[in-house]
Amino acid sequence: MWRPTPLVRAKRLERVLNTPAKIYYKNETGSPSGSHKANAAVAQAYFSSKQGIQRLVTNTTAGQWGTALAFACSIFGIKCTVYMSRTSYDSKPYRKDLAEAWGAEVLASPSKRTAVGREILAKDPDSGGTMGIAKAEALEDVLGDESARDAVGSVMNFVLATQTVIGQEAQVQFEGYDDYPDLVVGCVGGGSNFSGIFWPYYYSMVNKKSPKNVEFLAAESSAVPKLTMGEYIYDHADSMKLSPLFKMYTAGSGFVPPPIHTGGLRVHGTAPTLSLLVDEGIVKAVAYDQLEAFEAATTFARCxxxxxxxxxxxxxxxxxxxxxxxxxxxxxxxILFNLCGHGLLDIEGYREFFDGKMSANNADPRALKSALDDVKGSYQWLNKGD
Ligand SMILES: Cc1ncc(COP(=O)(O)O)c(C=O)c1O
Known part of the structure; x- marks a missing residue:
């Protein structure tokens, strides 16, 4: 049976920080695949099984979404193919193993399976891949198989909507604490876990049912700073420009972020709904590098x-x-935040951090500008004046 994930007050962290703030978190780490991604994966596998779809194909960066979909497909008896960015495939082999344990086929992207992958490998045999490349491979795979469909781990409204179980549960659970958040915080890759926790609070504000004027804060990676250094323009979800165009904050679909241990945030664009709220100033955004993030994670783990x-x-x-x-x-x-996943399969990253071998790996501003110029140049009629 599916039970609500815990809402926890981080009292020891409050004490260590010696802060008057009250810090609460939703703990999504207890799902079988270890993160919030299962919320969306189970819904998509369920509806796909009802539609008679035989195979779900997807792209994954850190592997969290790929493992969650593999888990969900195994429950509903659907085949699962996962294109996993090469950098994560190599640095997080256990996620691939977990997906395979649930019966999924996992390919390092770019792969030789698709024309897109072969073309990229011909130009750069050592390509580490990106979310955009893996997405393009998944789309090409699906276009060649009528019994298959593309499963989506973030960005789209139907994915974000299934994640709102997180915020809806929090609202009920807060009644037991007699508290209400002033600030809701989440990390942002494509925007699903953060939207999942903040949408219900935003909805209450819009409906004038919120007892407080709640603030919303998105935390992104400085390796892919689309909200803080990107632009709000039309762009594709994949690097081969196969997907429809979305108006969103983007770093440019051709942007290749530096390698980081935070694969799930290594995504060039963010959900159109979240982008709109950022553009309107309702959601604020900050960017941190991986050193700052691992240091904070260590403090949290110890508390x-x-x-x-x-x-x-x-x-x-x-x-x-x-x-x-x-x-x-x-x-x-x-303060309420979403602890969207555990790091037990990210131990290599922690090791690098503890050994002092990790570097910040911020985005190169010139690469960012060139990727954005490319998108704007391709769609001048859409992106002019924005
Ligand atoms: C644990 C975890 N958190 C966050 C993210 C970022 O995605 P989203 O912004 O859609 O929640 C990912 C993506 O793979 C993830 O695995």
Missing amino acids: EGVLPAPESAHAIKAVIDEARKCKAEGKEKV
């Missing part, structure tokens, strides 16, 4: 006993900064 996924660590860093601000200003704020 709360849970080893966070590197993605979630970006949200934790934002929470720690906000809690310190509360201390400096003497303000008691209730």
Whole structure:
């Protein structure tokens, strides 16, 4: 039976930070695949099985979405093919093993299976892949098989909607604490876990049912700073420009981020709904590098006993900064964040951090500008004046 994930007050973290802020988190780490991604995967595998679809194909960066979909497909008896970015395939082999344990076929992307992959490998045999390349491979695969469909791990409204189970549960669980958040924080790759936790609170505000004016804060990776350094323009979800165009904050679909241990945030574009709210100033955004994130994750693990996924660590860093601000200003704020995944399969990243071998790996501003110029040049009539 599916039970609500816990809402936890991080009292030891509050004590260590010596902050008047009250810090709460939704703990999504207990799902079979270890993250929030199962919420969307189970729904898509269920509806696909009802439609008679025989195979779901997808792209994954860190492997969290790929493993979640493999798990969900195994429940509903559907075949599963996962194109996993080569950098993560090599650095996180256990996620591939987990997906295979649930019966999925996992290919390192770019792969030789598709024309897209072969073309990229011909130009760069060592390509580490990107989310956009893996997406293009998944789309090409599906276009050649009538019994298969593309499964989507983030960005689209129907994915974000299934994730709102997180925020809806939090709203009910908060009644037991007699508290209500002033600030909701989440990390952002494509935008699904953050939207999942903040949408219900935003919805309550729009419907004038919220007892507070809640603030929303998105934490992204400085290796792919689409919200803080990207542009709000029309772009594709994949590097081969096969997907429809979405108006979103993007770093450019051709942007190749530096390698980081936070594969789930290594995504060039973010959900159109989230992008709109950022553009309107309703959601604020901050970017952190992986060193800052792993440091925050270590503090959290030592206080709360849970080893966070590197993605979630970006949200934790934002929470720690906000809690310190509360201390400096003497303000008691209730902060809620989403602990969207555990880091037990990200141990290689932690090892590199503890050994002092990790570097920040921020985005190169010139590469960012060139990827954005490319998108704007391709769709001048859409992107002019934006
Ligand atoms: C644990 C975890 N958190 C966050 C993300 C980022 O995705 P989203 O912004 O859609 O939640 C991912 C993506 O793979 C992930 O695996």
